[in-house]
Amino acid sequence: VPLLISVFGKTDYGIWVTVFSIVNWIFTFDLGLGLGLRNKLTDSLTIKDYNRSNSLISTTYFTIIIVAIILFLIELNFDSFLVQ
Known part of the structure; x- marks a missing residue:
């Protein structure tokens, strides 16, 4: 996680995690x-x-x-x- 935060920055990493979580929820609620x-x-x-x-x-x-x-x-x- 620290590596990803250093690469993306806190804001972009947060957006990435949020989008990934939403996609995961969509597949889960299939x-x-x-x-x-x-x-x-x-x-x-x-x-x-x-x-x-x-x-x-x-x-x-x-x-x-x-x-x-x-x-x-x-x-x-x-x-x-x-x-x-």
Whole structure:
């Protein structure tokens, strides 16, 4: 860590850590939806059920968007505590 701080500086290192943490949270809160989609999508494409494939993709994206909105709202709630 001291080496990175000396290379980037405190501000840039802090930004780098923050961005890396946000990306890590996004991958963590995938909740296995990507892997589940991959497995089910492979099954439905194998039997050429394209309507089910479209439904699986739409449902997965919708679920990820809902989770992202919920996390954003939670973050906004905690942000008010940090400002005080």
